[in-house]
Amino acid sequence: MRYFGLIGxxxxxxxxxxxxxxxxxxESIDAAYGLYELDKIEDLKQLCQQKSFSGLNVTIPYKQSVLPYLSEFDETARAVGAVNVIKFVRRSGEVVLKGYNSDVIGFHDSLVPLLRPYHKRALVFGTGGASKAVEYVLSRLGIEVQLVSRQAKDSVLSYEQITPEVLQSYQLLVNATPLGTFPHVDTCVDIPYQNITNKHLLYDLVYNPQETLFLRHGKERGAQVMNGYAMLRGQAEAAWEIWNKQE
Incomplete structure (x- = not known):
């Protein structure tokens, strides 16, 4: 039996x-998938000693802090600076942990069909591991990215700086924070939603609930909305391909 799982x-x-x-x-695959809630990323080493894994997924809050525990990275993961897939490569009697980022594939493939010619600038809410993949994809699509977080720093805006004028000049809004995730369904990023129009596209990486408060605010104002379910399926399918690809 092959063993897979999720850490976070x-x-x-x-x-x-x-x-x-x-x-x-x-598909009658002889494999099992477990959930491994780690209190701290340092516990990964002990987990790997307890079970002979073939692959792991990585979620919040460890997509960046897991990097020092990996020996190799594919080009995309290295460029993004975040990992959500670990492949256990057995080579010459040793086990090598290699990092990949399938969030990039899931986000790209689910976003592109929704884009319109006027989606040239994006506000990305959050600066964690998920936002790294979002920023990478948008930049490669030629879309200007402005990161937003709770505190302004360097080139990152704070939520207080998202004025109606700023919102009008960015037609793509991406929530890469956990805000709105079940059970905290009454939370969302604090922006002037009253200035959203039908030219805006709101994309929420959160998939549970299906319609977050962030998306509901956009929908009420005629904006196009998309939750994170298609991205999630896409990244999961890509992870399976990664784990089964011959090195």
Whole structure:
């Protein structure tokens, strides 16, 4: 049997275990997928000693802090600076942990069909590991990116700086924070939603609930909206391909 799993904290909202368990059953794959909630990333080493993994997914808050525990990276993960897939490569009697980023694939493939010619500038809310993949994809698509966080620093704006004028000049809004995730469904990024128009596209990486407060605010004002479910499926399928690709 092959062993896979997800590391992060918290994991109560996880889609991955359901997705892969169903996949293994339907395709008669001799494998198991577990949830491994780590209090700190340092616990990864002990976890890897307890079970002979073939692959792991990585979620909040460890997509960046996991990097020092990996020996190799593919080009995309290195460029993004965040990892959400670990492949356990057995080579010459040793186990090498190699990092990948399939969030890039999931986000790109789910976003591109929604883009219009006027989606030239994007506000990305959040500066964690998920936002790294978003920023990477948008930059490669030629879309200007402005990061937004709770505190302004360097080239990052604070939420207080998102004025109606700023919002009008950025037609693509991406929530890469956990705000709005079940059970905290009454939370969302603090921006002047009253200035959203039908030219705006709101993309929320959160997938549970299906319609977050962030998306609801956009929908009420005629904006195009998209939750993170398609991205999630896309990154999961890409992870499976990575784990099964011959090195």
């Amino acid at each position: 904290k918290p994991l109560v909202h996880s889609f991955s275990q359901r997705y892969f368990t169903q996949k293994f059953q339907e």
